[in-house]
Amino acid sequence: MNKCVGTTEAASLLGISSRRLRQLLEKGRVRGAYKTGKFWIIPLFNHLPQITKGTRGPKGKWRTSSPPALAKINVNRNHIGSNIKKSPQDRKPVIS
Template identity: 45%
Template sequence: MGTKQASILLGISRQRLLVLLAQGRVKGAKKNGRFWEIPVNQSGMPRIIPARRGPKGIWRKQQSTKPKMIHVNQSKIKGNFGKPPEQLEPVLSVKDGNRNDYGYDLYIPGPCYIVYRPYEPADCGAHLWINTYDPVQFIDTQFNPATARQPSKQIYI
């Protein structure tokens, strides 16, 4: 596997994984030209050799069973159209197992990936969502238009 997939599985940044590779701490990893080939063990995870000094590593020892699903609820966005700010419903939901949390602003600290499955929707009916194995944090769960942050500049992609 490559560095991008391995960093997502381990729950660390790609840059940190490259440092571990340069130090020779990823067991069995070999460089093939410009790219790294990283083997996985029986549990489907790359094996990191712990260092002898310093703090204990924070990488994931085993693969997470199910990622957190971040869903932007399109029907709530449409339902909020024309409502006054105090009546707006939260449009972001984080589904983690049986738990479902709602909010307006969300911070994803680690790696994540966007999934689009038009022919295999999620249980909630979503065709597009974001998956992450890292903990996520709601910044705003009670919408307050007076304290809502305005973007400094708009970027169009």
């Protein structure tokens, strides 16, 4: 049977603070650990608690580039000015 220790002793064996160990326990990253009442029971494997690796989280959105424009519209400003004075039948198309 494996020996079991509390959070303070397990943290000193791992070389981390007891608060950091409690954070790992709450995330379920300590293998075989369970809570009885207010206390954590942490089993030792080869005289050390086993910590599983965590994930890095989502990638940042600031590095993504915007998708290229689907279409470009060319508006001829000269035609806009000349169309004001013309009748609707004589107007030239503004978008080319």
